[in-house]
Amino acid sequence: MLLPRLRSSLIVALPVLRALAGQIPVVDGVIGGVSQSPNPAEQPKLLSVAATTPGKLRVVENSGVCETTPGVYQASGYGDLTATESIWFWFFASRKNPDTAPLALWFNGGPGSSSMIGLVQEHGPCRITNDSSGVTLNPYSWNNEVNMLYIDQPVGVGFSHGDLNVGTSQQAAADVWKFMQIFFSDSRFAKYQKNKLAIWTESYGGHYGPTFAAYFLAQNAAIAAGTVQGLNLNLQVLGVGDGLTDPLAQYPGYIIYAGSNPYHPLVSSSVISRANSSWNASGGCKAQITACYDGGSNSVCSSAQSYCNNNILSPLAGNWDVYYVPTANPDPYPPDISNYLASVASTIGAESTWQMTNNNVYSNFAATGDWMRNSRPDLETVINAGVRTIVFDGDADYILNFNGVEAMVDQLNTNFSSLYKQQQFATYNVAGQRAGQYKNAGTFSYIRIYGAGHEVPAYKFGTLATGQAAAQMFTQIMADQPLSST
Numbered sequence: 001m002l003l004p005r006l007r008s009s010l011i012v013a014l015p016v017l018r019a020l021a022g023q024i025p026v027v028d029g030v031i032g033g034v035s036q037s038p039n040p041a042e043q044p045k046l047l048s049v050a051a052t053t054p055g056k057l058r059v060v061e062n063s064g065v066c067e068t069t070p071g072v073y074q075a076s077g078y079g080d081l082t083a084t085e086s087i088w089f090w091f092f093a094s095r096k097n098p099d100t101a102p103l104a105l106w107f108n109g110g111p112g113s114s115s116m117i118g119l120v121q122e123h124g125p126c127r128i129t130n131d132s133s134g135v136t137l138n139p140y141s142w143n144n145e146v147n148m149l150y151i152d153q154p155v156g157v158g159f160s161h162g163d164l165n166v167g168t169s170q171q172a173a174a175d176v177w178k179f180m181q182i183f184f185s186d187s188r189f190a191k192y193q194k195n196k197l198a199i200w201t202e203s204y205g206g207h208y209g210p211t212f213a214a215y216f217l218a219q220n221a222a223i224a225a226g227t228v229q230g231l232n233l234n235l236q237v238l239g240v241g242d243g244l245t246d247p248l249a250q251y252p253g254y255i256i257y258a259g260s261n262p263y264h265p266l267v268s269s270s271v272i273s274r275a276n277s278s279w280n281a282s283g284g285c286k287a288q289i290t291a292c293y294d295g296g297s298n299s300v301c302s303s304a305q306s307y308c309n310n311n312i313l314s315p316l317a318g319n320w321d322v323y324y325v326p327t328a329n330p331d332p333y334p335p336d337i338s339n340y341l342a343s344v345a346s347t348i349g350a351e352s353t354w355q356m357t358n359n360n361v362y363s364n365f366a367a368t369g370d371w372m373r374n375s376r377p378d379l380e381t382v383i384n385a386g387v388r389t390i391v392f393d394g395d396a397d398y399i400l401n402f403n404g405v406e407a408m409v410d411q412l413n414t415n416f417s418s419l420y421k422q423q424q425f426a427t428y429n430v431a432g433q434r435a436g437q438y439k440n441a442g443t444f445s446y447i448r449i450y451g452a453g454h455e456v457p458a459y460k461f462g463t464l465a466t467g468q469a470a471a472q473m474f475t476q477i478m479a480d481q482p483l484s485s486t
């Protein structure tokens with residue numbers, strides 16, 4: 001989800017402010033647009049910064065914030081990549097058997113969006129209340145059985161601060177790998193290095209997840225070959241929710257979903273046929289993404305992002321919330337978390353003013369056209385390497401809708417793809433109730449979750465509780481089991 005905080009220059013530039021809860025910036029009125037003028041430098045305001053410790057962590061232990069279950073360890077702070085690049089993290093030990101439980105990393109998308117979104121709005125130990133005044137303990141927290149590590153990246157995002165050197169998913173992967181080296185070198189966290197490691201991510205995480213996972217595996221191989229020095233990362237699971245992975249496969253999904261989805265059409269048929277022509281036209285969206293894939297330069301890919309989001313993604317949203325289409329734009333849910341995070345910042349050791357999305361980081365990615373590059377080959381590499389992988393999608397999300405994500409999954413070319421194509425969808429039951437539809441093939445699974453918007457664990461369906469279906473999915477996959485009904 002992707003929306004910048006209001007700032008005066010932006011209000012002028014934006015005729016319509018979309019989706020309050022958004023993770024993806026709106027640029028000159030276009031969701032995921034590309035600015036035609038350079039962004040003014042906009043650094044998050046620093047509160048007070050302690051001396052950085054390059055190559056080491058700075059940690060506040062057991063702040064008492066968010067996780068209030070007695071005896072559950074937590075820690076928050078910074079991993080300093082260099083003296084001027086500090087990555088924010090917040091670690092919650094598993095509520096059960098932390099020493100042997102797996103460790104899962106969580107990344108929100110943007111690019112430029114903070115992973116505190118996932119922590120406080122989706123699946124952390126606490127969740128924001130609907131009036132944004134505080135938090136309540138989350139019984140479906142993902143740290144029920146897994147150690148959770150929430151990371152704000154790249155540098156500049158959320159509570160992270162410092163030099164903005166990252167403008168591609170590949171560069172982001174290298175910094176996250178470096179952060180993990182620092183994390184496991186710390187005596188408090190070294191014991192988790194041998195445990196099963198997982199990457200879970202959402203939205204722009206459709207790029208981040210496959211790229212980070214493939215990079216971790218490549219670094220492990222280089223360490224084994226003696227060409228890189230470092231600690232092995234025991235990656236065994238990848239989860240990608242509502243992700244942008246393969247734009248060429250996924251953009252037709254906007255045209256299909258806008259016309260027909262489980263809720264209501266989003267726009268009139270004339271808007272849909274205009275977008276349809278923009279897709280197929282000579283020099284249109286399809287041709288531009290194809291040129292980007294075909295060794296396209298940064299400017300070719302960046303132009304494709306601008307053209308496709310101007311002519312397809314943005315206009316087809318109509319007046320509905322792009323992250324949850326049953327509701328008119330903007331949906332006030334999930335509730336705003338900025339005041340809450342500001343109120344706890346100094347207690348947890350945070351050193352900058354939190355922002356949901358850093359627009360400068362977003363612009364750095366928009367300038368390279370990273371958005372329109374294809375992360376499906378990395379996803380295929382990771383699946384074939386035997387990393388248990390799940391792709392999931394909420395059926396009420398437009399911005400990364402299930403039509404696009406399922407088209408991407410259908411185009412995967414892995415050891416399990418032919419088995420996947422032979423399957424029919426099965427109903428996913430949670431506590432005896434319908435909650436979605438899924439397929440398993442080998443160590444790959446896909447599920448469409450009913451009633452869920454972009455931030456899948458923030459929603460509920462039928463009489464199930466908020467986050468209950470997502471928690472069952474997470475628990476099964478983390479236990480190295482295929483999805484199954486209960």
Ligand SMILES: *[C@@H]1O[C@H](CO)[C@@H](O)[C@H](O)[C@H]1NC(C)=O
Pocket residue numbers: 130333
């Ligand atoms: C908060 O708002 C959401 C969306 O309207 C609703 O589904 C949920 O039940 C509300 N939560 C509480 C505790 O009232």
Ligand SMILES: *[C@@H]1O[C@H](CO)[C@@H](O)[C@H](O)[C@H]1NC(C)=O
Pocket residue numbers: 255256259272276
């Ligand atoms: C786009 O237009 C073509 C030709 O009219 C039609 O076959 C196709 O179904 C349209 N696609 C969508 C998603 O409406």
Ligand SMILES: *[C@@H]1O[C@H](CO)[C@@H](O)[C@H](O)[C@H]1NC(C)=O
Pocket residue numbers: 276277280
């Ligand atoms: C666009 O191309 C698809 C095949 O790629 C075709 O099925 C569809 O009819 C085309 N739409 C238009 C409007 O020409």
Ligand SMILES: *[C@@H]1O[C@H](CO)[C@@H](O)[C@H](O)[C@H]1NC(C)=O
Pocket residue numbers: 383384385386387415
């Ligand atoms: C996929 O197939 C390749 C080639 O046979 C093999 O090396 C690899 O181990 C297989 N991966 C999995 C997860 O089965």
